[in-house]
Amino acid sequence: MATSTEVVAQHSLQHHFANMEQQRESSTLGMWIFLVTEILFFGGLFTAYVVYRSMYPDVWEMGSTHMEFWPGTINTIVLLCSSLTVALSVRAAAMGAQKTTALLLLVTVLMGFGFCGIKAYEYHHHWVEGTIPGNLWHYNVAENPDGTHSVPPHELQLFFFLYFVMTGLHALHVIIGMCILSTIAFFAWKGKYTPEYHNPVHISGLYWHFVDLVWIFLYPLLYLIANKHV
Amino acid sequence: MSEHILPKRMYLLVWAALMGLMVLTAVLSRVPMGREVNTIIALIIAAIKATLVLLFFMHLKYESYKLSAVVFVAGFFWLLIFFGLTLTDYLSRHAFGAPH
Numbered sequence: 507m508a509t510s511t512e513v514v515a516q517h518s519l520q521h522h523f524a525n526m527e528q529q530r531e532s533s534t535l536g537m538w539i540f541l542v543t544e545i546l547f548f549g550g551l552f553t554a555y556v557v558y559r560s561m562y563p564d565v566w567e568m569g570s571t572h573m574e575f576w577p578g579t580i581n582t583i584v585l586l587c588s589s590l591t592v593a594l595s596v597r598a599a600a601m602g603a604q605k606t607t608a609l610l611l612l613v614t615v616l617m618g619f620g621f622c623g624i625k626a627y628e629y630h631h632h633w634v635e636g637t638i639p640g641n642l643w644h645y646n647v648a649e650n651p652d653g654t655h656s657v658p659p660h661e662l663q664l665f666f667f668l669y670f671v672m673t674g675l676h677a678l679h680v681i682i683g684m685c686i687l688s689t690i691a692f693f694a695w696k697g698k699y700t701p702e703y704h705n706p707v708h709i710s711g712l713y714w715h716f717v718d719l720v721w722i723f724l725y726p727l728l729y730l731i732a733n734k735h736v
Numbered sequence: 737m738s739e740h741i742l743p744k745r746m747y748l749l750v751w752a753a754l755m756g757l758m759v760l761t762a763v764l765s766r767v768p769m770g771r772e773v774n775t776i777i778a779l780i781i782a783a784i785k786a787t788l789v790l791l792f793f794m795h796l797k798y799e800s801y802k803l804s805a806v807v808f809v810a811g812f813f814w815l816l817i818f819f820g821l822t823l824t825d826y827l828s829r830h831a832f833g834a835p836h
Binding site for chain 2: 531534535538539541542543545546549550552553556557560561563567575579582583586587589590592593594597600601711712715716718719722723725726727730731
Protein backbone atom coordinates (compact mmCIF):
# COMPACT_ATOMS: atom_id res chain seq x y z
CA MET A 507 0.00 0.00 0.00
CA ALA A 508 1.63 3.24 -1.15
CA THR A 509 1.45 6.27 1.10
CA SER A 510 0.27 9.57 -0.33
CA THR A 511 3.79 11.00 -0.62
CA GLU A 512 4.92 7.89 -2.50
CA VAL A 513 2.04 8.33 -4.92
CA VAL A 514 3.08 11.94 -5.52
CA ALA A 515 6.69 10.82 -5.88
CA GLN A 516 5.77 8.16 -8.41
CA HIS A 517 3.68 10.68 -10.29
CA SER A 518 6.56 13.16 -10.64
CA LEU A 519 9.16 10.49 -11.51
CA GLN A 520 9.93 10.50 -15.21
CA HIS A 521 10.06 7.03 -16.73
CA HIS A 522 13.72 7.21 -17.83
CA PHE A 523 14.98 7.59 -14.24
CA ALA A 524 15.37 4.67 -11.86
CA ASN A 525 14.19 6.60 -8.81
CA MET A 526 13.61 10.08 -7.39
CA GLU A 527 17.17 10.30 -6.09
CA GLN A 528 18.64 9.69 -9.54
CA GLN A 529 16.20 12.15 -11.11
CA ARG A 530 17.15 14.84 -8.62
CA GLU A 531 20.88 14.26 -9.07
CA SER A 532 20.55 14.32 -12.85
CA SER A 533 18.70 17.63 -12.93
CA THR A 534 21.21 19.17 -10.51
CA LEU A 535 24.14 17.93 -12.59
CA GLY A 536 22.51 19.24 -15.77
CA MET A 537 22.06 22.65 -14.17
CA TRP A 538 25.69 22.75 -13.08
CA ILE A 539 26.84 21.91 -16.59
CA PHE A 540 24.71 24.78 -17.87
CA LEU A 541 26.11 27.11 -15.20
CA VAL A 542 29.66 26.19 -16.23
CA THR A 543 28.87 27.29 -19.79
CA GLU A 544 27.58 30.53 -18.26
CA ILE A 545 30.82 30.93 -16.30
CA LEU A 546 32.78 30.65 -19.54
CA PHE A 547 30.32 32.98 -21.28
CA PHE A 548 30.88 35.73 -18.71
CA GLY A 549 34.51 34.62 -18.49
CA GLY A 550 35.11 35.88 -22.01
CA LEU A 551 33.89 39.34 -21.01
CA PHE A 552 35.94 39.32 -17.83
CA THR A 553 38.98 38.36 -19.91
CA ALA A 554 38.34 41.28 -22.27
CA TYR A 555 38.00 43.51 -19.22
CA VAL A 556 41.35 42.33 -17.79
CA VAL A 557 43.17 42.67 -21.14
CA TYR A 558 41.99 46.23 -21.80
CA ARG A 559 42.37 47.29 -18.21
CA SER A 560 46.00 46.10 -18.29
CA MET A 561 46.46 48.23 -21.43
CA TYR A 562 44.67 51.36 -20.20
CA PRO A 563 44.73 51.38 -16.39
CA ASP A 564 44.22 55.16 -16.16
CA VAL A 565 41.20 55.04 -18.45
CA TRP A 566 39.65 52.33 -16.29
CA GLU A 567 40.20 54.39 -13.18
CA MET A 568 38.59 57.40 -14.82
CA GLY A 569 35.71 55.28 -16.11
CA SER A 570 35.12 54.04 -12.57
CA THR A 571 34.69 57.62 -11.35
CA HIS A 572 31.60 57.76 -13.60
CA MET A 573 30.06 54.90 -11.63
CA GLU A 574 27.94 56.08 -8.75
CA PHE A 575 28.91 54.46 -5.46
CA TRP A 576 25.54 54.21 -3.74
CA PRO A 577 23.42 52.76 -6.56
CA GLY A 578 26.06 50.07 -7.12
CA THR A 579 26.38 49.34 -3.42
CA ILE A 580 22.62 49.23 -2.83
CA ASN A 581 22.27 46.85 -5.77
CA THR A 582 24.92 44.61 -4.21
CA ILE A 583 22.93 44.59 -0.96
CA VAL A 584 19.71 43.86 -2.87
CA LEU A 585 21.25 40.90 -4.71
CA LEU A 586 22.88 39.41 -1.60
CA CYS A 587 19.53 39.65 0.24
CA SER A 588 17.70 38.09 -2.70
CA SER A 589 20.17 35.20 -2.67
CA LEU A 590 19.25 34.62 0.98
CA THR A 591 15.51 34.58 0.24
CA VAL A 592 16.06 32.14 -2.63
CA ALA A 593 18.18 29.85 -0.44
CA LEU A 594 15.46 29.93 2.23
CA SER A 595 12.75 29.27 -0.35
CA VAL A 596 14.58 26.14 -1.54
CA ARG A 597 14.89 25.07 2.09
CA ALA A 598 11.16 25.63 2.59
CA ALA A 599 10.42 23.57 -0.53
CA ALA A 600 12.57 20.72 0.80
CA MET A 601 10.50 20.84 3.98
CA GLY A 602 7.22 20.86 2.10
CA ALA A 603 6.26 24.43 3.10
CA GLN A 604 5.15 25.46 -0.38
CA LYS A 605 3.32 28.65 0.55
CA THR A 606 6.51 29.87 2.25
CA THR A 607 8.46 28.93 -0.88
CA ALA A 608 6.10 30.95 -3.04
CA LEU A 609 6.19 34.00 -0.75
CA LEU A 610 9.98 33.98 -0.46
CA LEU A 611 10.30 33.71 -4.23
CA LEU A 612 7.87 36.59 -4.61
CA VAL A 613 10.05 38.70 -2.31
CA THR A 614 13.05 37.71 -4.45
CA VAL A 615 11.31 38.79 -7.64
CA LEU A 616 10.40 42.12 -6.02
CA MET A 617 14.07 42.61 -5.15
CA GLY A 618 14.85 41.79 -8.78
CA PHE A 619 12.55 44.66 -9.78
CA GLY A 620 14.39 46.88 -7.33
CA PHE A 621 17.73 45.89 -8.85
CA CYS A 622 16.52 46.61 -12.39
CA GLY A 623 15.03 49.93 -11.30
CA ILE A 624 18.33 51.09 -9.83
CA LYS A 625 20.18 49.82 -12.90
CA ALA A 626 17.77 51.77 -15.13
CA TYR A 627 18.43 54.88 -13.05
CA GLU A 628 22.17 54.41 -13.61
CA TYR A 629 21.77 53.80 -17.35
CA HIS A 630 19.65 56.95 -17.56
CA HIS A 631 22.40 58.83 -15.77
CA HIS A 632 24.93 57.63 -18.37
CA TRP A 633 22.50 58.59 -21.14
CA VAL A 634 22.22 62.15 -19.80
CA GLU A 635 25.96 62.30 -19.21
CA GLY A 636 26.56 61.17 -22.79
CA THR A 637 28.67 58.16 -21.93
CA ILE A 638 26.91 55.67 -24.22
CA PRO A 639 29.51 54.30 -26.67
CA GLY A 640 28.99 54.95 -30.36
CA ASN A 641 26.90 57.66 -32.03
CA LEU A 642 25.20 58.63 -28.80
CA TRP A 643 28.50 59.51 -27.12
CA HIS A 644 28.73 63.23 -26.42
CA TYR A 645 30.82 63.27 -23.26
CA ASN A 646 33.93 65.42 -23.55
CA VAL A 647 37.02 64.20 -21.80
CA ALA A 648 38.70 67.11 -20.01
CA GLU A 649 41.49 68.68 -22.01
CA ASN A 650 44.85 69.57 -20.59
CA PRO A 651 46.19 73.14 -21.12
CA ASP A 652 48.39 71.88 -23.97
CA GLY A 653 45.38 70.53 -25.88
CA THR A 654 45.96 66.85 -25.10
CA HIS A 655 43.38 64.82 -23.23
CA SER A 656 43.75 63.60 -19.67
CA VAL A 657 42.86 60.12 -20.90
CA PRO A 658 42.36 58.92 -24.52
CA PRO A 659 38.63 59.56 -25.28
CA HIS A 660 38.19 56.50 -27.48
CA GLU A 661 39.53 54.18 -24.84
CA LEU A 662 37.03 55.64 -22.38
CA GLN A 663 34.35 54.46 -24.80
CA LEU A 664 35.95 51.03 -24.63
CA PHE A 665 35.48 51.01 -20.86
CA PHE A 666 31.84 52.00 -21.23
CA PHE A 667 31.33 49.45 -23.97
CA LEU A 668 32.49 46.70 -21.61
CA TYR A 669 30.48 48.24 -18.76
CA PHE A 670 27.25 48.17 -20.76
CA VAL A 671 27.79 44.68 -22.18
CA MET A 672 28.75 43.17 -18.84
CA THR A 673 26.05 44.83 -16.74
CA GLY A 674 23.53 44.58 -19.58
CA LEU A 675 24.07 40.85 -19.98
CA HIS A 676 23.92 40.50 -16.21
CA ALA A 677 20.68 42.51 -16.07
CA LEU A 678 19.27 40.25 -18.80
CA HIS A 679 20.07 37.28 -16.57
CA VAL A 680 18.32 39.01 -13.67
CA ILE A 681 15.21 39.51 -15.82
CA ILE A 682 15.26 35.88 -17.02
CA GLY A 683 15.75 34.80 -13.39
CA MET A 684 12.74 36.88 -12.35
CA CYS A 685 10.59 35.19 -15.01
CA ILE A 686 11.75 31.72 -13.92
CA LEU A 687 11.26 32.41 -10.22
CA SER A 688 7.78 33.90 -10.79
CA THR A 689 6.79 30.73 -12.63
CA ILE A 690 8.20 28.53 -9.87
CA ALA A 691 6.44 30.67 -7.24
CA PHE A 692 3.15 30.19 -9.09
CA PHE A 693 3.54 26.41 -9.19
CA ALA A 694 4.66 26.30 -5.57
CA TRP A 695 1.56 28.26 -4.57
CA LYS A 696 -0.53 25.76 -6.53
CA GLY A 697 1.11 22.98 -4.53
CA LYS A 698 3.07 21.24 -7.27
CA TYR A 699 6.18 20.45 -5.24
CA THR A 700 6.91 18.01 -2.45
CA PRO A 701 9.93 17.33 -0.26
CA GLU A 702 10.70 14.44 -2.65
CA TYR A 703 10.10 16.47 -5.80
CA HIS A 704 11.26 20.06 -5.75
CA ASN A 705 14.09 19.93 -8.31
CA PRO A 706 12.66 22.89 -10.26
CA VAL A 707 12.87 25.08 -7.15
CA HIS A 708 16.40 23.89 -6.44
CA ILE A 709 17.85 24.41 -9.92
CA SER A 710 16.07 27.75 -10.45
CA GLY A 711 17.60 28.80 -7.17
CA LEU A 712 21.03 27.79 -8.52
CA TYR A 713 20.44 30.09 -11.50
CA TRP A 714 19.63 33.04 -9.25
CA HIS A 715 22.69 32.40 -7.08
CA PHE A 716 24.81 32.37 -10.24
CA VAL A 717 23.47 35.82 -11.16
CA ASP A 718 24.50 36.95 -7.68
CA LEU A 719 27.98 35.41 -8.20
CA VAL A 720 28.55 37.43 -11.36
CA TRP A 721 27.57 40.65 -9.60
CA ILE A 722 29.92 39.87 -6.70
CA PHE A 723 32.77 40.29 -9.20
CA LEU A 724 31.24 43.08 -11.29
CA TYR A 725 30.73 45.32 -8.27
CA PRO A 726 34.41 45.77 -7.24
CA LEU A 727 35.69 45.64 -10.83
CA LEU A 728 33.42 48.42 -12.10
CA TYR A 729 32.51 50.54 -9.09
CA LEU A 730 35.46 50.34 -6.74
CA ILE A 731 38.53 51.02 -8.88
CA ALA A 732 39.07 54.68 -8.14
CA ASN A 733 39.73 56.04 -4.66
CA LYS A 734 37.01 58.63 -4.94
CA HIS A 735 35.25 59.95 -1.90
CA VAL A 736 31.59 59.27 -1.35
CA MET B 737 14.93 12.05 2.57
CA SER B 738 17.00 12.68 -0.51
CA GLU B 739 18.64 15.84 0.74
CA HIS B 740 19.18 16.97 4.29
CA ILE B 741 17.83 20.32 5.39
CA LEU B 742 20.28 22.80 6.81
CA PRO B 743 19.31 24.98 9.77
CA LYS B 744 17.94 28.42 8.94
CA ARG B 745 20.60 29.90 11.23
CA MET B 746 23.33 28.75 8.83
CA TYR B 747 21.80 30.64 5.91
CA LEU B 748 21.45 33.76 8.03
CA LEU B 749 25.08 33.47 9.18
CA VAL B 750 26.33 33.12 5.60
CA TRP B 751 24.21 36.11 4.59
CA ALA B 752 25.60 38.16 7.50
CA ALA B 753 29.14 37.20 6.46
CA LEU B 754 28.40 38.25 2.87
CA MET B 755 27.05 41.61 4.01
CA GLY B 756 30.03 42.11 6.28
CA LEU B 757 32.46 41.34 3.46
CA MET B 758 30.57 43.73 1.19
CA VAL B 759 30.94 46.56 3.72
CA LEU B 760 34.62 45.62 4.11
CA THR B 761 35.30 45.76 0.37
CA ALA B 762 33.44 49.08 0.03
CA VAL B 763 35.37 50.63 2.93
CA LEU B 764 38.75 49.24 1.86
CA SER B 765 38.24 50.62 -1.66
CA ARG B 766 38.34 54.10 -0.08
CA VAL B 767 41.70 53.45 1.57
CA PRO B 768 44.43 54.51 -0.83
CA MET B 769 46.91 51.64 -1.05
CA GLY B 770 47.76 51.91 -4.72
CA ARG B 771 45.47 50.81 -7.52
CA GLU B 772 46.93 47.32 -7.86
CA VAL B 773 46.85 46.51 -4.14
CA ASN B 774 43.29 47.82 -3.83
CA THR B 775 42.17 45.70 -6.77
CA ILE B 776 43.87 42.56 -5.47
CA ILE B 777 42.27 42.99 -2.04
CA ALA B 778 38.86 43.60 -3.64
CA LEU B 779 39.24 40.44 -5.75
CA ILE B 780 40.28 38.34 -2.77
CA ILE B 781 37.18 39.51 -0.88
CA ALA B 782 35.01 38.83 -3.95
CA ALA B 783 36.50 35.32 -4.19
CA ILE B 784 35.66 34.66 -0.51
CA LYS B 785 32.11 35.89 -1.07
CA ALA B 786 31.76 33.72 -4.17
CA THR B 787 33.05 30.69 -2.26
CA LEU B 788 30.49 31.25 0.50
CA VAL B 789 27.66 31.47 -2.05
CA LEU B 790 28.88 28.36 -3.89
CA LEU B 791 29.42 26.19 -0.82
CA PHE B 792 26.40 27.15 1.27
CA PHE B 793 23.72 28.82 -0.85
CA MET B 794 24.37 26.62 -3.87
CA HIS B 795 24.90 23.55 -1.65
CA LEU B 796 28.15 22.42 -3.29
CA LYS B 797 29.41 21.49 0.17
CA TYR B 798 26.31 19.43 0.96
CA GLU B 799 25.43 17.96 -2.40
CA SER B 800 25.41 14.19 -1.96
CA TYR B 801 26.23 13.81 -5.63
CA LYS B 802 29.84 14.98 -5.94
CA LEU B 803 29.82 15.11 -9.72
CA SER B 804 28.26 18.61 -9.55
CA ALA B 805 31.31 19.84 -7.67
CA VAL B 806 33.60 18.14 -10.18
CA VAL B 807 31.80 19.90 -13.04
CA PHE B 808 32.13 23.26 -11.32
CA VAL B 809 35.82 22.77 -10.55
CA ALA B 810 36.46 21.69 -14.15
CA GLY B 811 34.69 24.79 -15.45
CA PHE B 812 36.59 27.04 -13.06
CA PHE B 813 39.87 25.40 -14.05
CA TRP B 814 39.08 26.11 -17.70
CA LEU B 815 38.42 29.73 -16.78
CA LEU B 816 41.87 29.89 -15.17
CA ILE B 817 43.44 28.54 -18.38
CA PHE B 818 41.45 31.15 -20.29
CA PHE B 819 42.75 34.00 -18.08
CA GLY B 820 46.20 32.56 -17.68
CA LEU B 821 47.10 31.90 -21.30
CA THR B 822 45.51 35.16 -22.48
CA LEU B 823 47.44 37.20 -19.96
CA THR B 824 50.76 35.48 -20.60
CA ASP B 825 50.34 36.83 -24.11
CA TYR B 826 49.15 40.36 -23.38
CA LEU B 827 51.26 41.04 -20.31
CA SER B 828 54.49 39.78 -21.89
CA ARG B 829 54.21 41.80 -25.12
CA HIS B 830 55.55 44.95 -23.57
CA ALA B 831 58.27 43.14 -21.65
CA PHE B 832 59.72 41.54 -24.78
CA GLY B 833 59.29 44.57 -27.01
CA ALA B 834 56.82 42.90 -29.34
CA PRO B 835 54.43 45.18 -31.29
CA HIS B 836 51.16 45.80 -29.51
